[in-house]
Amino acid sequence: MQSLENPTQRQSGPQFEYGAKELAFLAGKDKRMAEAIERIGMISRPLMPDLFTALVGTIIDQQISTKAGKTVNARLQAMAGAYTPARLEQLTAEQIQACGMSMRKALYIKGVASAAMSGELDLPAIHGYSDQQVIDALCKLPGIGIWTAEMLMIFSLGRPDILSWGDLAIRRGMMNLYRHKTLTRERFERYRRRYSPYGSTASLYLWACSTAPLSASPEPPLLT
Structure with a gap:
C-alpha cells in the first residue's frame, strides 16, 4: 500500500467508508484530532476489495517507488491477464520475475497463489474473521507481515479500527499532532x-499530519 499523497482529492472507485458519526466521535474524544479534522476536511482513500489482487499488489509495492510499482503491476497484469490464483500459479517464478521484480518477490507471489489454490488461504472465509484472525492467517504467507496485514485490513477489507504501530508515518503524524518528540508503545496504545x-x-x-513539521507552540501535549 502506498502512503497518503493527496488526502482531500476525490478519487473514483470504492473508497474507505467513514462519515459524520466517526468524525464526531473522534472530535469529541480529542481536541487536537478535532482541529486536524477541521483543517484537513474529508479524506478519500481508495479501496481494493479483491483481497488476492491486493495481496499481490502489496508484495510488488514493497520497498519500491509508486511509479515503479505501477509499472511492474501493469507488466504482470498484461502477462497474466488478471490477478487470479489459477493464472498466477500457472506462471513460473522466472516469468513473474521478468516483469521487473526480485526472485524473492516472485516466489512470494507464487506462494500466495498456491496457498489460495490449495485452500490454505481461504479468501472467502477471511471476510468473516476477527482482526486478529486476519493477521494470523495472512502472516502465515511468505512476504506478508503484521504491517502489511493491517494495511490490507484497512484498504481491502475496510476494517474500521486499525491503527498500526508498525507504520512509521502514523507514528510521525501522532508525534506532530500531539507535539511529542518521542513516542513510546505505551503512549501509542493509549491513543489507540x-x-x-x-x-x-x-x-x-494521522497520515495527513505526518508531513507537518513539529509545532513550535509552547502548549504542552494533551496526553503525557
Whole structure:
C-alpha cells in the first residue's frame, strides 16, 4: 500500500467508508484530532476489495517507488491477464520475475497463489474473521507481515479500527499532532484506545499530519 499523497482529492472507485458519526466521535474524544479534522476536511482513500489482487499488489509495492510499482503491476497484469490464483500459479517464478521484480518477490507471489489454490488461504472465509484472525492467517504467507496485514485490513477489507504501530508515518503524524518528540508503545496504545472503535479513520488523519513539521507552540501535549 502506498502512503497518503493527496488526502482531500476525490478519487473514483470504492473508497474507505467513514462519515459524520466517526468524525464526531473522534472530535469529541480529542481536541487536537478535532482541529486536524477541521483543517484537513474529508479524506478519500481508495479501496481494493479483491483481497488476492491486493495481496499481490502489496508484495510488488514493497520497498519500491509508486511509479515503479505501477509499472511492474501493469507488466504482470498484461502477462497474466488478471490477478487470479489459477493464472498466477500457472506462471513460473522466472516469468513473474521478468516483469521487473526480485526472485524473492516472485516466489512470494507464487506462494500466495498456491496457498489460495490449495485452500490454505481461504479468501472467502477471511471476510468473516476477527482482526486478529486476519493477521494470523495472512502472516502465515511468505512476504506478508503484521504491517502489511493491517494495511490490507484497512484498504481491502475496510476494517474500521486499525491503527498500526508498525507504520512509521502514523507514528510521525501522532508525534506532530500531539507535539511529542518521542513516542513510546505505551503512549501509542493509549491513543489507540482513545480512537477505538474508529482507529482506521484516525489513521487517515494521522497520515495527513505526518508531513507537518513539529509545532513550535509552547502548549504542552494533551496526553503525557
